Amino acid sequence: MEKRIAILATNGFEESELKSPKEAMEKEGFTVDIVSEESGSIKAWADGNWSNEYSVDKTIDQVSADHYNALVLPGGVINPDKLRRNEKALVFVRDFFKAHKPVAAICHGPQVLISADVVKGRKLTSFSSIKDDLVNAGANWVDEEVVVDEGFVTSRNPNDLPAFNDKLIEEIKEGKHELQHA
Structure with missing residues (x-):
């Protein structure tokens, strides 16, 4: 059965955290769409500077969780800060949890999950600087390379990408x- 995956991102995403999972999933034969706030392209962040542009396949207005088997949230500092203020993006995220579908987030990506109100009681990890935010939102935060909690996959940073990608593919x-729940 064909699997279709959404990567939700906007300008300022950490390049490796979108590129590496996307390539790993495509290697498995999954169809991967980059979903964003606006059509056109979004600009990556890498090594403290703006980097490459990536084409947006669908806008948040064109999709629903029904169209996909799983959701991936890359990090970066700017990307989740913008997405967490977009109510349509938060509804999109919540709908994956309601449908019991796999969701994966890495680094600062879980900030979007805090605003979507889906982390309470869930075991997860993230970039260490947002640990307090996640704990305050009710998450059970642990410092591990990759954490899987009933189809919910999280990792800390780009160094964890090999383990993150393996678990993401396994859960999909x-x-x-x-x-899997909010």
């Missing part, structure tokens, strides 16, 4: 997790 192949 498993499909819906009835205990």
Whole structure:
């Protein structure tokens, strides 16, 4: 069965955290769409500077969680800060949890999940600087390379990408997790 995955990102995403999972998923034969706030392209952030542009496949207005098997949220500092202020993006995120579909977030990506109100009681990890924010939102934060909690995959930083990608692909192949919840 064909799998279609959404990567939700906007300008200022950490380049490796979008590029590496996207390539890993495409290597598995999954169709991957970059979903963003506006059509055109979005600009990556790498090594403290603006980097390459990536084409947007769909805008948030054109999609719903029904169209996808899983959701990936790359980090970066600017990217999640912008997305967490977009109510349509938050609804899109919440709908994956409601449908028990796999969701993966890395580095600062979980900031979007805080604003979507889906981390309470969930075991996860992130970039260390947002640990307090996640704990204050009710998450069970741990310092591990990759954490899987019923179809919910998180990692800390780009160094964790190999483990993150492996678990992400494993969870997508498993499909819906009835205990995946907000």
